[in-house]
Amino acid sequence: MRATRFFISTLKEAPADAEIVSHKLMMRAGMIKRLGSGIYNYMPMGLRVIRKVENIVREEMNRSNAIEMLMPVVQPAELWQETGRWDKMGPELMRVKDRHGREYAIQPTSEEVITDVVRSEIKSYRQLPLNFYHIQTKFRDERRPRFGLMRGREFTMKDAYSFDRNVDGLKQSYQVMFDAYTRIFTRFGLEFRAVAADNGAIGGSGSHEFHVIADTGEDAIVYCPSSDYAANMEAAEAVAPSGERAAASAALTKTATPGKAKCEDVAELLAIPLTSTVKSIVLTVETEEKGALHKQVWLLLLRGDHELNEIKVSKIPGLANNRFATEDEIVEHFGTRPGYLGPINTSLPVKIVADRTVAMMSDFVCGANEADFHFTGANWGRDLPEAQVADLRNVVAGDASPDGKGVLAIQRGIEVGHVFQLGTSYSESMKATFLDENGKPQFLQMGCYGIGVTRILGAAIEQNFDDKGIIWPTAIAPFEVVLCPMGMDKSEAVKEQVESLYAALLAAGVDVILDDRGQRPGAMFADWELIGVPHRIVIGDRGLKDGMLEYQGRRDTEATAVAVPDMLSFILAKLAGK
Template identity: 80%
Template sequence: MRASRFFISTLKEAPSDAEIVSHQLMMRAGMIKRLGSGIYTYMPMGLKVIRKVEAIVREEMNHAGAIELLMPLVQPAELWQETGRWDKMGPELLRVKDRHGRDFAIQPTSEEVITDVVRSEIKSYRQIPLNFYHIQTKFRDERRPRFGLMRGREFTMKDAYSFDRDLEGMQKSYKIMFDAYTRIFTRFGLKFRAVAADNGAIGGTGSHEFHVIASTGEDALVYCPTSDYAANMEAAEAVATGARAAAGAALAKTSTPKASKCEDVAKLLGIDLKQTVKTIALTADKEDGSKQHFMLLLRGDHELNEIKASKVPGLAQNRFSTEAEILEVYGCKPGYLGPIGAKGPVTVVADRTVALMSDFVTGANEEDFHFTGANWGRDMAEPALVADLRNVVEGDASPDGKGVLAIERGIEVGHVFQLGTAYSESMQATFLDENQKPAPLQMGCYGIGITRILGAAIEQNFDDKGIIWPASLAPFELVLCPMGMDRSELVKAETEKLYNAALEAGIDVILDDRGQRPGAMFADWELIGVPHRVVIGERGLKEGNLEYQGRRDTEATAVPVAEALAFIKGKIQK
């Protein structure tokens, strides 16, 4: 490719609405152009990267035995109504009507459509296992689209769906896809981590997320450096160790004026924050219109994990209690709540750590007062439930017992789910077994954010000059930068010779024949992030050399003209 025949449009400054590095650099490098809120045109330079991502994904999915098809962007509401997600998805699901007033969804995902395809095609156990995948545009009507391709409304994803006869088969298909994802992200040249995750709204029985490691990542990843344990913050188990100590202090009602937070109470009383217990009041609204009130207790320095809380019996559908409800149930305003002396009926749920505490400080259900020296059994009944309610912190014991936990930041770019029969049962997708008896298909679901990969890769690989693409994702592997090609026949001849040789060798090369000044030319390609650059100048040629510089190199290397192609091929293959 010659730069004069390609479209290159770089900017010195990023638009003011570009908040994070990847968004800023993609805009400056002319890879994307904003059309509307969370909607972007993929410009030629950016589309080249997307196509390379897609090629790697296709190769590995095909190698793993998946079969490509293409499902529609617009999907009839009836399918979504079969699974109940037409109502459950909420405003993120963009709904439209056709000219006849029929409802459709602009797909954010395709579980319903693929299940509909399979239930009409699969009749016998002899036709499975089966795995279909597609790479397709999606749309999610994000409330606050931001960060460019990282949190846009329109984006491209690879979805795959496996179908098996039983749980064992589904788990085998899941492992095949997990291994395929590991190969995909390895080929991308990115540092990544696979972590256990919560299935969330998609349903099912188990899942893993694949995260690109980046200090700017939105997600906290929990792992044990001395074992294989890894999970995202939502799913990471918080282990409580040791045994509860015997009571050593008398219960005392202590004045704590204007100290409604554990941090303020600890400071006022001159104690460690870890000796305090905070109360979180939740309410579950039942179908019959009644309410059930829950008191969740966490150590003062710990944070509530709402996903874990939703798994407590009775709290699948919960909300934070209103101030009026708190006054009615506890008899005081928020900030002074505790398990001793609450007015109304309430279910006390203690975090594992709190259940092992003694001589702790908790609210007295009276404004400006807390109890000190509180102990389970002696001063209050044992909690109705003990559960894992909190986010883990660095240094917690690893759940596998093989060390302590560490935390790093990541960007989710892939997710694999064991769906089980969540969709096949609701949509009656069955097959006939050897005894000609119908059974629901066991499903797995596997997604990769194709366009999100670009943002994640940049967040992991950049410097003050611009993007540093891994070789497998770069829009071009090599850029040739001739100095005065229009003025020197020697430079022109050697440039054309090397350019043609690189093309014949299968190198994805671009020749910058735009006639720009060296500084502007180099700045463009450093911004765009091409990993290998060769400068051809008359002075160097007279000495028999070209000048090579890798994108991460601090200095250029002189390379003999006769050895240039072999040298470049060696660098690219590393």
């Protein structure tokens, strides 16, 4: 490719609405151009990266025996109504009507469509296992689109769907996809981590997320440096403290804490560690019983320095559909407003759940259910009954690893892939069955596997950039090598050498661009450093007089002189990672 035959449009400054590094650099490098809120044109430079990402994904999906197809962007509402997701998805699901008033969804994902395809095509166990995938435009009507391709409304995703006879088959298909994802992200040249995850709204049983490691990542990844344990914050288990609970050593005392409604303020007033305090979180669950609305109030107890994990709470029996209690409900059940709540002497009965850490505490401080007062020296069994115990909190760095092989650490990451064991949640609701060996109908076991193709670009940049611009891994760079001739229009020697090297690189299969725009060296170099091409070769009269060319990798601080006859083999070795 010659630069004069390509479209290059760089900016010195990012638009004002660009917030994070990847958004700013992609806009400045001319890779994307905003069309509307959360909607972007993929410009030629950016599209080259997308196609390289797609090619790697496609190669590894095909290698794993997944079969490519293409499902439509617009999907009939009836399919989504069968699974109940037409209502469950909420406003993120873009709904449209055709001229006849029929409703459709602009797809954010394709579980319903692929299940509809398979239920009409798969009749016998002999046709299984199967795995279909496609790479297609998706749309999610984000409340607040931001961060460029990281959280846009329109994006490209690869989604795959496996179908098996039984759970064992599903687990095998899941492992095949897990391994394929590991190869994909390794080939991208990105530092990543696979973590156990919660299935969320998509349903099913087990799942893993694939995160690109980046300090600017939105997600907290929990892992054990001395073992293979890894999970996202939602799924990471906080194990109970080891050993026995200490015996009570202090009397229960009602202590004045005027104006101190937060655990931090109470701890400071009483000159005690924050870890000796217990905070109260009140939830309400509403159920309909015999036509009447019934409310159950729950009190959750966490150590003062810990944070509630709402995903874990929602999995406690009876708390699936909880909400935070209103102030009126709190006053009714505790006799006071929030800030002084506790499990001792509530006005009305409440269900109490203590976090594992709280269940092991003794002589702790909690609210006295009276404004401006707390109890000190509270103890389980003596001052209040032993409570239901559950894992309620987010883990923190230094917690014991659930596998018993060390302590936990936390790093930031950007989710770019997710694999799910769906089971029969969709096949049951859509009556997708097959006949087993005995001729009996059985529900298909499904798996679902997604990669955010366009999100990979943003994640890769968040992990690979400097003050000059993007630093693409070679495998997904828009071009592998850029040739930068000095005065090509004025020097026959430079022109002859650059054309010769250009032809040799093309013949060797190198994705190379020749910058023949005639720009000054400073502007030329600045463009390619911003765009992030990983390998640069400079050809100039000064070097040619000594029989040398100049090579500089995008991460290199200095250039390397390479003899003219050796440059082809030198660059091929660099591309091979040698």
